[in-house]
Amino acid sequence: MAIEFSAAVSRIPVYPAAAAYALPEDVALLASNESPEPPLEPVVAAIAEILTGVNRYPDPTNAKLRRALSDRYEVPVSRIAIGNGSCDILLAAGEALLEPGAELVYAWPSFSVYPHLAAATGATQIQVPLNEAQEHDLDAMLAEITAATRLVVVCNPNNPTSTAVGLADIAEFVAKVPKHVCVLLDEAYCEYNTLDDPDASLDLLKKHPNLVLLRTFSKVYGLCGLRVGYALCGSDAFVTAVNQVRQPFFCNAAAQAAAVESLKHGDAVAQRVERAITARLEIEDGLGELGIVPAASQANFAWFDLPVWDGQEPGEVEAAIVKGLGERGVLVRAGAALGRAGALRVTYGTPQQNQRFLNGLRELLP
Structure with missing residues (x-):
């Protein structure tokens, strides 16, 4: 059998x-x-230095990295989640927010991992087609939100189409999303976006407790092989929830050291x-x-x-x-x-x- x-x-x-x-x-x-x-030479040196201590578990609270990110982005430490790549946080968000009867809304084509969220949790997914310019159709996404919606994901810039929506449109969209819905703004490529300052979306966190900005060290920092991502959140609740559904020690010591050093450059x-x-x-x-x-x-x-x-x-x-x-x-x-x-x-x-x-x-x- x-x-x-x-x-x-x-x-x-x-x-x-x-x-x-x-x-x-x-x-x-x-x-x-x-x-x-x-990776930059000082980052490689930081990785090499930490390797002498890998007989010990990494810091499960990611304290140095969260403090470095807090200093960089002026977001409270308690509102920063760390992950084994940003996908780790994304999948944990699905587990923490979704279940049978709940709904997930995202654009399509978009990041290939998004369909995993509904499939793994039994939630209902609503894929909203991109517009003719292969950008997110935010009005169409708003129209799909119901009382059952728990999570809306906006990939900006979008993978795989490379397009981005301006911050003014994102801000208007987030303001219209009901407060019971978590809005996850996946900004893995935000550093390359010339439409707006990559840090401009941070101001939205002060207004919207249901907003999460998902970012990564994999792309512009060149740390794909170490897998380290982070989320800047509008409230502590999201951080607590995603940490609760994950295994401990989800970000290894070398990744933490490399990310901390990368932020200095x-x-x-x-x-x-x-x-x-x-x-x-x-x-x-x-x-x-x-x-x-x-x-x-x-x-x-x-x-x-x-x-x-x-x-x-x-x-x-x-x-x-x-x-x-x-x-x-x-x-x-x-x-x-x-x-x-x-x-x-x-x-x-x-x-x-x-x-x-x-x-x-x-x-x-x-």
Whole structure:
């Protein structure tokens, strides 16, 4: 007789991880929205120093990191949650807020983990289509909120479409959401957003106890491999709830040390953002020369539909282009796995990697 698993296991979709981990080093890894730049040298030194003490458990309260974040963002320590990446906090939020009969509202296509929340908890999910500009349709999302809604997620800038909604529209949206609904503003890519100051959304926390800003050290700080994220919250209650449903020691010692040190180097982070924006312009110009207009990116990646030719289906074109780029040593993310067949998501890499991608795409397009 086979082992019997819970019904949730059959409901939860498999996360579409990029196929990059067994490839040779000379492959241009442009599929996972990672920074092409390694951690700063002082961050690596902080990691090395902490390794001599890893015979002890990490601080379960994440005290130094929460204090550093509190000093950086002027948010009380009690309103800061730490996680094993921001996904850890996101999944914990689902467990803490959702259950059968409850509702979850989010845009689609958006971050691939959002469908896990309803599947794991038995809640009802409402996916709201993006508008024609591939941005969140906030009015349509508001229209879907009911008395049963517990959680609304807005990914800004949005993954995978790279687009962002201006802060004024976000503020108006949050003000209209009923106070019994938690609004989770997923800002994993906020440092790359030029529409507004990345810190501008912090003012909303003072007005809305039901608001959570979800952020990460994975992207601009270059700490994907250590998995450390955080949430800045409008109230203590969210922090208490997500900590209650998680295992202890959810953020390892090296990740905490690296994050604390990373916060000391704001100038270097700003320079990384500048280089990413330069790469954004290079990719947009290169795609334009090929007759492709990407979505208006406010992130560290591009999102665009591929041209379709000679009766080919979008999914067939996508598969052929992804395969051809892979043969040329360029790994990108296929749109079909992210909610839109016939599209590509391409992370901005080094200048050499970006040119390699554009050259490969030029060779493959008819």
